[in-house]
Amino acid sequence: MKKLRRLIRYFLAIFLIVIGIMLVLTNLNLVNYDFGTAWAYIYPIFFVAIGLKWLFDYLRKKGGTWVFGSFFLIFGILLLLDRFDIISFVFRDVLKLWPLLIIYIGFMIFGITSNRVIIVGNNKGKKKYYSPNKSFVGSHEYNTPNWKVEPINLSNMAGDFYFDFTKAYIPEEEIPVMISSIAGDVNIIMPENVDFRVSASVKAGEIDVAGQHVDGIHRSLEFETVNYENAIQKIDFIIKLKAGSIRIDQA
Secondary structure (H helix, E strand, O other): OHHHHHHHHHHHHHHHHHHHHHHHHHHOOOOOOOHHHHHHHHHHHHHHHHHHHHHHHHHOOOOOOHHHHHHHHHHHHHHHHHHOOOOOOOHHHHHHHOHHHHHHHHHHHHHOOOOOOOEOOEOOEOOOEOOOEEEEEOOEEEOOOOEEOOOEEEEEEEOOEEEEHHHEEOOOOEEEEEEEEEEEEEEEEEOOOOEEEEEEEEEEEEEEEOOEEEEEEEEEEEEEOOOOOOOOOEEEEEEEEEEEEEEEEEO
């Protein structure tokens, strides 16, 4: 909700700035002001501003997204170039930007790696984190009998994730499981005798962990079983989705 209010505030600020500029230009007889003319400049600037914000947030590792950030930035710039009669580009021409999808896929392929690297943990002790196993689209299923639980780090553009830990061999240690995706569903089944902790967030969607439920825009949920801190055998989930659902049940 806080981010939604911030987004509304950004839009209002941009709206007032553009209106003020248009009134000044009208008083100088440089443009013929009317609301339709102002709106034609306002919404492209809004796309540019949001695109820049998402890109800067991504570069500063404070959230954001380089894919949607760059797309909004390019789209907004093209609309502004049309307003200044440099090129011809209107809102419906957004379909002409579909080749950007190919470019984004290419960059994603550059980022895919099969190497897994251990990262040193925090002050409470060492934890093993692996570099993400990246993919563009596809589902991940961990439900074969007696599959061994190891540190997991999965990242993709779109796809579903399914984990059945009731069928798994879980070593007596703290095991991190990290999942991130732009669009998809995460479904996890945990044994009742295994402790776990969850830090989950969705930009748009729902989260349901052991009966605790939130849904809507920019939602997050923190959960920890009662004996997690003292448990020897435990799993630490960090799950981040742009859109989709996260569900963890105990069986």
